[in-house]
Amino acid sequence: MSPGPGFATIGVVGAGAYGAALALAASRAGRTVRLWARDAATVEAIDRTRQAPRLPGIDLPAAVQATARRGDLAGCDALILAVPTQSLRQACAEMAPALPCGIPVVSAAKGIEQASGLFPTQIIAAAWPGAPTAILSGPSFAADIGRGLPTAVTLASGAPDLAQALAEALSSPAFRIYHSGDPRGVEIGGAAKNVLAIAAGIAIGLGFGESARAALVARGFAELRRFGEAHGAEPETLMGLSGLGDVVLSCASPQSRNFAYGLALGRGMSPAEASGGRLAEGAFTAPILASMARAGGIETPIAEAVAAIIAGRSGVREAVAALLARPLKAE
Ligand SMILES: NC(=O)C1=CN([C@@H]2O[C@H](COP(=O)(O)OP(=O)(O)OC[C@H]3O[C@@H](n4cnc5c(N)ncnc54)[C@H](OP(=O)(O)O)[C@@H]3O)[C@@H](O)[C@H]2O)C=CC1
Numbered sequence: 001m002s003p004g005p006g007f008a009t010i011g012v013v014g015a016g017a018y019g020a021a022l023a024l025a026a027s028r029a030g031r032t033v034r035l036w037a038r039d040a041a042t043v044e045a046i047d048r049t050r051q052a053p054r055l056p057g058i059d060l061p062a063a064v065q066a067t068a069r070r071g072d073l074a075g076c077d078a079l080i081l082a083v084p085t086q087s088l089r090q091a092c093a094e095m096a097p098a099l100p101c102g103i104p105v106v107s108a109a110k111g112i113e114q115a116s117g118l119f120p121t122q123i124i125a126a127a128w129p130g131a132p133t134a135i136l137s138g139p140s141f142a143a144d145i146g147r148g149l150p151t152a153v154t155l156a157s158g159a160p161d162l163a164q165a166l167a168e169a170l171s172s173p174a175f176r177i178y179h180s181g182d183p184r185g186v187e188i189g190g191a192a193k194n195v196l197a198i199a200a201g202i203a204i205g206l207g208f209g210e211s212a213r214a215a216l217v218a219r220g221f222a223e224l225r226r227f228g229e230a231h232g233a234e235p236e237t238l239m240g241l242s243g244l245g246d247v248v249l250s251c252a253s254p255q256s257r258n259f260a261y262g263l264a265l266g267r268g269m270s271p272a273e274a275s276g277g278r279l280a281e282g283a284f285t286a287p288i289l290a291s292m293a294r295a296g297g298i299e300t301p302i303a304e305a306v307a308a309i310i311a312g313r314s315g316v317r318e319a320v321a322a323l324l325a326r327p328l329k330a331e
């Protein structure tokens with residue numbers, strides 16, 4: 001695939017699992033990629049092994065060049081930020097002075113900033129004034145992308161032409177990127193699905209079975225839609241890859257770190273132990289999502305239950321019992 005005009009070189013900030021996978025995907029789409037890690041040891045490991053430490057077993061081609069120098073990103077035509085949501089603001093502040101004015105900045109994070117209640121494209125807009133923003137989200141485990149398994153995601157921007165151009169520049173036969181003009185819908189789906197994945201993991205960890213998981217996912221998706229539509233998301237977006245698609249993936253698979261975190265909680269681990277040191281974005285999102293919903297008069301009982309468990313205000317059995325005791329009403 002030959003590079004389209006303007007996006008020959010892509011910068012990826014964050015050489016964790018997803019950053020490495022997206023760098024690889026961009027290289028498969030014909031781009032030259034600079035993969036930036038804040039830690040020189042990660043760059044050294046990638047140079048030595050041609051694998052990213054958090055995406056083991058996947059070889060990175062020569063078109064992916066790892067670096068810890070911000071200046072090496074200066075020639076990039078677009079930047080993908082593949083860092084946790086709570087680190088996005090700091091990553092923007094670090095990168096903005098080193099990059100050309102007006103470079104498109106795409107977030108790959110799935111969450112809501114705890115301190116502000118902002119979604120990823122809003123964080124970038126606040127921390128990097130003047131940068132055109134976009135969000136990439138959808139059902140896609142880093143390891144699946146890395147292995148070249150078929151994967152489809154959505155890239156959205158308030159500037160739909162930019163979303164389309166970036167989607168075309170980064171797509172390859174196995175990594176299909178749909179484009180959208182509804183960034184809010186895409187980022188809300190990505191944030192909320194992690195909270196639902198924790199809840200689904202809890203239900204399975206408690207031994208409640210598949211019927212309970214299906215009920216929880218369906219009621220959770222209704223919750224996601226209420227929250228999303230109240231925040232300006234298009235209903236069709238929430239029904240798409242980045243909403244329903246990612247709910248299906250993350251609530252079904254122990255490969256999801258959020259689901260695995262919930263599973264560990266359901267089996268009796270404490271919130272502090274349950275993540276096993278791995279990123280579970282939903283643990284940061286649940287409290288702010290529940291508090292934003294409360295402030296807006298939106299019912300999100302499942303997010304409330306997950307937030308209460310994580311804060312230690314409720315045990316898993318007590319929280320699930322409270323959900324089951326809710327009054328029956330019209331669906
Ligand atoms: N893994 C996956 O399958 C998917 C992940 N995502 C999303 O991608 C985002 C990143 O997740 P993932 O890559 O899996 O997480 P990882 O924990 O694997 O990696 C996170 C990376 O971000 C880096 N980082 C953290 N803070 C900063 C900062 N302030 N500046 C620069 N770099 C920073 C970390 O660096 P260090 O190692 O130095 O701490 C690390 O390299 C999350 O929002 C996640 O939800 C989306 C889809 C799939």
Ligand SMILES: O=C(CO)COP(=O)(O)O
Nearest residue numbers: 138139140141256257258
């Ligand atoms: O977002 C993902 C899949 O689409 C990855 O999920 P986890 O962060 O739960 O591993």
